[in-house]
Amino acid sequence: MLSNLGNILLFLNVILSLSIIYTANKNLKISGGVYKNIFYLSLIQSTSIIVCFFVLIAAFIVSDFSLITVYQNSHSLKPLFYKIAGTWGNHEGSLLLWVIILSIFSFLFLVYNNNHPKKFRLLTLIIQNILILSFLFFILFNSNPFSKISPIPSEGLGLNPILQDPALAIHPPLLYVGFVGASIYFSAAIASLISNYSDKSFSLSIKNWVLISWCFQTLGILVGSIWAYYELGWGGFWFWDPVENASLLPWFAMTALFHSLIVFEKRNLFYFWVIILCLITFTLSVTGTFLVRSGILNSVHTFASDPTRGINILIFLSLMIFGSIFLLFQKYKKENYDLNRNSKETFILVNNWFMMFYLITVLLGTIYPIFTDALTDNKISVGPPFYNAIIFPVVVVFLLFMALGPKAKWIKNKFENIRIYFFILAGAIGLNLAIIFFFKSYSLLSNFIIISALFLIISSLMDIAKAHKKNKSDFARIISHTSFGFLVLFIGLNDNFSLEKDYNIKLGETKKFENYSIQLQNLDLKKYKNYQAVIGKLEIKNINSNQTNILNPEIRIYNKPKTLTYEAAIKTSLIKDYYLTMSNIDRSDYYNIKFQKKPLMAWIWISVIMIVVGGVLRLFSNAKNN
Amino acid sequence: MQKIIKILILFIFLFVIGIFYISLTRDTNYNTSSLINKETPEFKINSFDDKNYLTRDDIKKNNYTLINFWASWCAPCKIEHPILMKLSQTKNLMILGINFKDKELHAKTFLSELGNPYDLLAKDKNGKHSVKFGIYGIPESILINRELMIIQKFVGPLSVDDYNNIIKIIE
Amino acid sequence: MKFNLLLLLFIFFSKFSFAVEKTVDPNLIHKNLRCLVCQGQSISDSNSDFAQTIKLVVKDLIDEGKTEDEIYEFMSDKYGDWIVFKPQFNTQNSLLWILPYIALIFGGFFVFSFLKKRH
Numbered sequence: 001m002l003s004n005l006g007n008i009l010l011f012l013n014v015i016l017s018l019s020i021i022y023t024a025n026k027n028l029k030i031s032g033g034v035y036k037n038i039f040y041l042s043l044i045q046s047t048s049i050i051v052c053f054f055v056l057i058a059a060f061i062v063s064d065f066s067l068i069t070v071y072q073n074s075h076s077l078k079p080l081f082y083k084i085a086g087t088w089g090n091h092e093g094s095l096l097l098w099v100i101i102l103s104i105f106s107f108l109f110l111v112y113n114n115n116h117p118k119k120f121r122l123l124t125l126i127i128q129n130i131l132i133l134s135f136l137f138f139i140l141f142n143s144n145p146f147s148k149i150s151p152i153p154s155e156g157l158g159l160n161p162i163l164q165d166p167a168l169a170i171h172p173p174l175l176y177v178g179f180v181g182a183s184i185y186f187s188a189a190i191a192s193l194i195s196n197y198s199d200k201s202f203s204l205s206i207k208n209w210v211l212i213s214w215c216f217q218t219l220g221i222l223v224g225s226i227w228a229y230y231e232l233g234w235g236g237f238w239f240w241d242p243v244e245n246a247s248l249l250p251w252f253a254m255t256a257l258f259h260s261l262i263v264f265e266k267r268n269l270f271y272f273w274v275i276i277l278c279l280i281t282f283t284l285s286v287t288g289t290f291l292v293r294s295g296i297l298n299s300v301h302t303f304a305s306d307p308t309r310g311i312n313i314l315i316f317l318s319l320m321i322f323g324s325i326f327l328l329f330q331k332y333k334k335e336n337y338d339l340n341r342n343s344k345e346t347f348i349l350v351n352n353w354f355m356m357f358y359l360i361t362v363l364l365g366t367i368y369p370i371f372t373d374a375l376t377d378n379k380i381s382v383g384p385p386f387y388n389a390i391i392f393p394v395v396v397v398f399l400l401f402m403a404l405g406p407k408a409k410w411i412k413n414k415f416e417n418i419r420i421y422f423f424i425l426a427g428a429i430g431l432n433l434a435i436i437f438f439f440k441s442y443s444l445l446s447n448f449i450i451i452s453a454l455f456l457i458i459s460s461l462m463d464i465a466k467a468h469k470k471n472k473s474d475f476a477r478i479i480s481h482t483s484f485g486f487l488v489l490f491i492g493l494n495d496n497f498s499l500e501k502d503y504n505i506k507l508g509e510t511k512k513f514e515n516y517s518i519q520l521q522n523l524d525l526k527k528y529k530n531y532q533a534v535i536g537k538l539e540i541k542n543i544n545s546n547q548t549n550i551l552n553p554e555i556r557i558y559n560k561p562k563t564l565t566y567e568a569a570i571k572t573s574l575i576k577d578y579y580l581t582m583s584n585i586d587r588s589d590y591y592n593i594k595f596q597k598k599p600l601m602a603w604i605w606i607s608v609i610m611i612v613v614g615g616v617l618r619l620f621s622n623a624k625n626n
Numbered sequence: 627m628q629k630i631i632k633i634l635i636l637f638i639f640l641f642v643i644g645i646f647y648i649s650l651t652r653d654t655n656y657n658t659s660s661l662i663n664k665e666t667p668e669f670k671i672n673s674f675d676d677k678n679y680l681t682r683d684d685i686k687k688n689n690y691t692l693i694n695f696w697a698s699w700c701a702p703c704k705i706e707h708p709i710l711m712k713l714s715q716t717k718n719l720m721i722l723g724i725n726f727k728d729k730e731l732h733a734k735t736f737l738s739e740l741g742n743p744y745d746l747l748a749k750d751k752n753g754k755h756s757v758k759f760g761i762y763g764i765p766e767s768i769l770i771n772r773e774l775m776i777i778q779k780f781v782g783p784l785s786v787d788d789y790n791n792i793i794k795i796i797e
Numbered sequence: 798m799k800f801n802l803l804l805l806l807f808i809f810f811s812k813f814s815f816a817v818e819k820t821v822d823p824n825l826i827h828k829n830l831r832c833l834v835c836q837g838q839s840i841s842d843s844n845s846d847f848a849q850t851i852k853l854v855v856k857d858l859i860d861e862g863k864t865e866d867e868i869y870e871f872m873s874d875k876y877g878d879w880i881v882f883k884p885q886f887n888t889q890n891s892l893l894w895i896l897p898y899i900a901l902i903f904g905g906f907f908v909f910s911f912l913k914k915r916h
Contacts, residue, residue, distance in 0.1 A: 234842035241837055296649040310650045318643050325639065329632055337911040349911060353904045361897040367642070368884075368893045374648045376889060381831050383839075383882025390897050500824055502841075583844040587699060587727075592844050661877075727846065753850035754857065760875040762833045762847050 002059045003067055006146035009052035010136060013099070016045040017133045024122045024129075034110075034118055038125070042107040045132075049103050053096050056145050057087045066152045069093060069145045075158035077530050085169035086159050091293060091309070092145035094172055095135065101180040102132045105209070109184050113205045116197075120205070123191035124184070131183055134316055142312050161531065161558040161565050167227035171220060178217025179250045179285035184209050185257075189278035190324065193331045203265040203274065208622055210261060214254040215615040221247050222608045233566045233581045235500070235596045237604070240387045242297040245366045246288030249359060253281040256355035259348050266410060267345060269337060272328075273352070279324045284363075286317050296370060342413045347405030354398045361390050392445060399452040399488065403459040406477055421459070428454035435493075442496040450492045456485035476621060480614025487607035490600045499597040504590040515543045518595055531558040536582045538569075538593065553582040553593070577601040666774040667758045674725060674733075674747035682774060684746060688720040690796045693768045694744070695761050697728040698736035703765045706783035707740045713789065714743035718796045725749040726756060726764050769795065821859050826868055827852060829882045839882065 020041045027035050059067050060083045063076040073090045074083055087093045106128040113121055185206040192202050225237040257277040264274050291297050294310025339345045365382040373379050428451045460482040467474040503511045510519040522537040534555040541548045551569035571578040579596040671680050685691040694710060696703040714721055723744035725733050750756055759768060769778035769792060780788050827841035832848045840848045858868050869881045884890045
């Protein structure tokens with residue numbers, strides 16, 4: 001029953017999309033405003049796809065195993081929350097979520113841009129609906145969440161237990177709003193090219209959408225990192241894994257985009273560059289989806305992969321790429337800029353320059369193994385050491401530019417009072433020295449990174465006084481830039497001051513290292529609804545301060561599907577996290593424990609949240625100014 | 627100039643998509659086939675009864691040697707055992723068994739219950755020797771010729787196809 | 798003022814030269830080796846039979862006085878390049894290592910070309 005209802009709604013959406021395209025096309029040829037009908041159609045479209053999604057959620061809640069998707073990803077004993085979250089935790093359901101975001105953004109963009117040319121709005125709508133149609137067809141013919149199975153199984157296969165997690169329940173929707181949201185400025189960019197709507201008012205139509213998608217993308221990446229930190233059990237939060245990179249690539253493009261949009265809005269420069277960035281962002285989102293879902297990359301995060309899906313996304317991707325390139329080549333006109341070497345425009349261009357460098361590096365690292373494998377039959381791994389070696393030295397310079405750039409004036413800048421920057425630099429070096437003297441020394445590169453991060457923080461903070469007097473809207477930038485400085489600083493300190501110890505330990509045994517001792521005091525077997533757990537009781541004692549902490553890492557044995565997972569025990573405080581994992585060693589009565597002390601972890605998360613807060617503030621101030 | 631850049635951009639995208647397309651049909655599972663056609667590494671492993679050591683000299687004598695890594699706790703090893711038994715009856719092929727991270731008693735019971743196909747038997751108590759051979763999960767078998775070149779690698783239990791394959795090679 | 802700065806720099810670098818000790822950190826090596834039987838985990842994160850064995854071998858190699866790079870070379874010799882998270886700099890991987898910097902330099906020229914030419 002639910003299956004039929006879902007399929008009917010999917011078909012309804014195909015018809016709605018087609019009629020929107022048809023009506024909008026008719027509307028283009030007739031003078032006058034945008035038809036009222038188009039608004040209604042768009043509204044019905046968004047509503048019906050949401051209803052369709054609720055049908056799928058309902059199927060998950062009532063555990064309707066006549067649907068293959070529900071059968072493969074759910075289980076009647078699963079807690080209700082994870083039954084619901086399971087709806088978008090799989091390939092088919094998440095595609096439905098894609099279409100929801102495509103549709104809602106399409107509708108809202110139409111509604112909120114009524115002061116822009118009609119032709120541009122209608123063309124954006126048409127292109128967005130072509131995207132929606134492509135995804136609907138993909139869903140219907142290749143990844144239908146409402147496909148039936150017969151005979152109807154009595155029980156589902158269950159969801160991978162490491163995916164049963166609150167962070168992972170909200171991670172995909174956040175990320176999808178981010179990179180699927182990028183579709184709307186992809187469509188708008190194409191529409192702008194076709195309709196020759198190339199003056200700076202174009203930037204007003206998309207800038208808030210770029211910011212919204214950027215905020216969500218950042219939050220999505222953050223939640224994903226937090227999940228990796230406490231669930232994957234290795235104590236890190238970023239592994240430069242292909243799937244993580246896939247979420248980072250559009251982020252670089254978005255960041256570059258909303259910076260260059262500032263120039264475009266103010267000075268009417270860089271039109272084609274802005275268009276290219278709009279196109280790149282969504283193209284990268286689809287490329288990432290292709291890499292993740294087709295299974296050609298080996299990664300921590302597995303999606304059930306299927307080559308036929310890969311080929312469909314690849315066809316879609318090629319059409320998108322070659323369509324945009326063709327159009328761009330047709331419309332491209334050489335623009336001549338005469339920027340002053342020292343001006344805000346140049347500094348923002350420098351931001352874009354670095355963003356493109358990061359983007360190219362991460363993209364290259366992600367797809368290079370595919371190339372070596374296909375061309376020379378040699379599989380290689382590109383992991384953290386590569387990215388750290390290439391990116392970190394450049395970050396040092398980048399942070400310095402990031403500190404100076406916002407202070408520059410438009411058109412022609414002169415840095416008054418250069419001496420103050422030397423004082424700031426001296427202050428940063430002094431602080432860095434203080435850290436070295438009071439705590440611990442670290443490598444030369446770490447020194448440079450921490451100094452430049454401090455430089456950015458101090459010089460951004462000094463702007464607060466200025467912004468208070470003159471330019472209030474600058475607060476958003478100050479918060480984001482300062483927080484980014486803090487983020488780099490905390491990551492740097494965290495990396496240098498982490499302590500990691502690995503032991504094989506027996507019940508009752510004590511291990512000592514530095515000024516800590518660790519004892520495995522007890523092991524407890526507990527039974528839960530859908531898993532059994534071996535719970536360790538370990539006492540961590542700081543010998544100097546005589547402080548003790550009890551940590552309880554777990555080894556869990558889930559029944560459906562049968563999997564072994566290791567739950568880290570984490571004691572978080574503002575200064576440091578204690579992180580402990582325990583795992584059994586086959587054919588032995590020893591347990592392997594890994595203890596980590598990770599300073600300032602909480603501050604890394606807080607910094608990222610503050611970066612987003614800056615973005616949200618900018619959104620509010622934009623809304624107020626309009 | 628502009629034309630060249632345009633063609634170049636098109637070419638790059640075509641190339642990337644072409645590679646993506648090729649990769650779709652490729653097997654993404656990793657294997658250590660890169661080790662084939664390399665020389666057998668030097669080794670010195672304790673024999674199973676701890677009486678002496680086995681080295682490369684012990685396998686030089688034979689036309690072909692199959693080095694088989696196994697353990698009593700490994701379920702797939704039981705599955706491939708009949709194939710090993712069959713292989714042990716062929717001439718021209720010596721089978722060197724390396725007992726991997728196992729308890730001696732369990733290993734002995736395993737062999738007395740299922741038969742002993744091994745001409746030579748060694749043990750790798752902590753698994754360190756297996757690393758020299760690029761072993762990452764047992765059962766794994768390596769076929770070596772007289773010149774000590776690795777000519778085949780079998781990851782996972784030997785199948786009937788593998789058996790036929792080996793017979794074809796050694797005849 | 799200038800003298801102070803020099804003094805600061807001196808202290809800074811002298812402290813730094815203390816820091817450089819040539820010891821091979823097994824944890825770091827474990828982190829840079831892939832656990833072949835796991836899903837995208839490193840040797841350090843895994844407790845599989847394979848990871849345990851590799852840890853033992855890494856320890857032996859360190860005791861033999863092998864450097865970090867020699868250990869990576871040993872591993873990729875045995876298991877292929879797939880096992881090392883840090884791709885070696887060789888002809889096959891040269892583009893991977895060089896292209897980002899070429900992009901950086903090229904981008905620099907590009908930005909520069911937008912700037913006002915001096916007359």
